[in-house]
Amino acid sequence: MSQSADILVTNAKVFTSNETNPNAQAVAIKGNRIVFVGNNQGAEAWRGDQTRVIDGQGRTLTPGFIDTHVHLLWGSIWMGTAQLQEVRSREDLKKVLLDFADKSKTDVWVVGRGIRYSIVSTCQELDEIISDRPVYIGAYDGHTGWANTKALEMAGILQNDGREMPNGIIVRDENGSASGELRESDAMRAVMDLVPLPDADRKRELLKLAIHEFNKTGITSVHNMNGDMEELMAYAALEDAGEMNMRVYVPYHVRPETKEADLKEAAEMAKVQMDYVRGGAAKFFMDGVWESYTAFNLDPYADDPSAGIVSPIFSFEHFVEMASACDKMGMQIAVHCCGDGAVRQALDGYERIQQLNGNRDSRHRIEHIEVCQPEDMPRFKELGVIASMQTSHAPFSLAEGDLWPTRVGEERWPLSFAWRDIKNAGAHMCFGSDWTVAPFDPMINLHVGLNREKWSPDDPDQRLTLPELLLGYTRDAAYVEFKENEKGQIKEGYLADLVLFSHDLFELKPEEIRSARAVLTMVDGRIVYEE
Ligand SMILES: [Zn+2]
Numbered sequence: 001m002s003q004s005a006d007i008l009v010t011n012a013k014v015f016t017s018n019e020t021n022p023n024a025q026a027v028a029i030k031g032n033r034i035v036f037v038g039n040n041q042g043a044e045a046w047r048g049d050q051t052r053v054i055d056g057q058g059r060t061l062t063p064g065f066i067d068t069h070v071h072l073l074w075g076s077i078w079m080g081t082a083q084l085q086e087v088r089s090r091e092d093l094k095k096v097l098l099d100f101a102d103k104s105k106t107d108v109w110v111v112g113r114g115i116r117y118s119i120v121s122t123c124q125e126l127d128e129i130i131s132d133r134p135v136y137i138g139a140y141d142g143h144t145g146w147a148n149t150k151a152l153e154m155a156g157i158l159q160n161d162g163r164e165m166p167n168g169i170i171v172r173d174e175n176g177s178a179s180g181e182l183r184e185s186d187a188m189r190a191v192m193d194l195v196p197l198p199d200a201d202r203k204r205e206l207l208k209l210a211i212h213e214f215n216k217t218g219i220t221s222v223h224n225m226n227g228d229m230e231e232l233m234a235y236a237a238l239e240d241a242g243e244m245n246m247r248v249y250v251p252y253h254v255r256p257e258t259k260e261a262d263l264k265e266a267a268e269m270a271k272v273q274m275d276y277v278r279g280g281a282a283k284f285f286m287d288g289v290w291e292s293y294t295a296f297n298l299d300p301y302a303d304d305p306s307a308g309i310v311s312p313i314f315s316f317e318h319f320v321e322m323a324s325a326c327d328k329m330g331m332q333i334a335v336h337c338c339g340d341g342a343v344r345q346a347l348d349g350y351e352r353i354q355q356l357n358g359n360r361d362s363r364h365r366i367e368h369i370e371v372c373q374p375e376d377m378p379r380f381k382e383l384g385v386i387a388s389m390q391t392s393h394a395p396f397s398l399a400e401g402d403l404w405p406t407r408v409g410e411e412r413w414p415l416s417f418a419w420r421d422i423k424n425a426g427a428h429m430c431f432g433s434d435w436t437v438a439p440f441d442p443m444i445n446l447h448v449g450l451n452r453e454k455w456s457p458d459d460p461d462q463r464l465t466l467p468e469l470l471l472g473y474t475r476d477a478a479y480v481e482f483k484e485n486e487k488g489q490i491k492e493g494y495l496a497d498l499v500l501f502s503h504d505l506f507e508l509k510p511e512e513i514r515s516a517r518a519v520l521t522m523v524d525g526r527i528v529y530e531e
Contacts, residue, residue, distance in 0.1 A: 018475070029496040060500070063498060071226060072210065072435075073234060080202070081111045084115040113137070122146075127148050135148040140437060143183070146180050147191045212529070221478075224250045232269050235250065244276040252269050254282050282332070293310065296311070296313075297371075327353050332481075364383075366385060370416060380427035389419055389431060391469075414460055430472050443514050519531040
């Protein structure tokens, strides 16, 4: 071979995610492709005068990470609001909000994101911090928000006007006044729709900033788990400008009010197949979350049985109608399901769609699967449905004091975040973060996946192994977006999306995994991050 490589990585511990050639020492890259995978000696043939040689120093090199569940544009806009993830008390909240309000004096609104539950619950508590400007703060999981009185007034929802909400609850006191707590999207949007979005230039800046942060953690592709043509175009504009450093797969969000005719937009999105930006899928929400009593459960909530059995966002018939239409158009379907009732209904729906439309290589998926009944676990394999899970959503231990285990109750703990059991039942599994619900840093997800503690000694051990987690973030995630022949493995001819870590990951003890970090990230043969 007379040609020389643009980049040569030598002396690395290469985890290729390729079963027929699982480990290697050296990788050569030419243009945007991997041209050689093998040992140091073999790599010498690719060394030329212009070749940049990177000494891997015995550290792990893997395919670039694919986070199969994020909210990228929302998240990047969110980065421009007050950051409340670290807030642990009302005092903390006051400090962060007042500081942010001071820095954004020319804006009308004060908006914050990422707060935990149970720090505020009423508008009066927010009024005590700021009352002369409208304030809205969103929970870390995006399913609940809190507004001050001024914001509720501006939205016209302070008094009960009897408005109907298919997917939302404005919590009211005994006099019918809004308490300040807004549950699920329709209720949150009553306020949030008034907040002006950043203009196109600012959006683009925020997006680039967010993508750079992803690259810094070794992520080279994401599945953006909601979207429309406008959002797809925001990403496409970055690619057109030659400024895109991450591959983004963008499903069309099918809402309960979406009509079959609206799916034309999804079909248009599916035609967009650029190098970095692609459509071709549809996203549904079957339910909300356990924390806000909106997860579609088969049995009542443990801490408040009066909350009863929650209705799903789509009835079975409605889901089958819309999902079947998407399936007929050749689209992949992803459904948010946190409750065991939602998981079962989505599986039932996929089964019905196969009966209606016939079997094809559809790779439909279920997102989250926070509680899953044992009899539903083998159905993922039987129906060819992908389990898309986010390990860091599981409370690491009971000591964290998270609401989640209390809501769900001890009886359902063995069925909670049951990665091991679902995988053992044969499900194809991929991993992600659901950023901004949780941090996107894969090391945090690896850490929880490797080390999560049992909440009760009798609970089954749901931990996964490092190779299982790495495969779920690379090869198996590429399969989920029908790109298993292009990326997700370090293999000759594949796209040069790679990440070099600070350590040999396999030499670290599982509990030490978080001490490792990405030190070099390559997308499409370009180094987009280097420590
Ligand atoms: Zn999500």
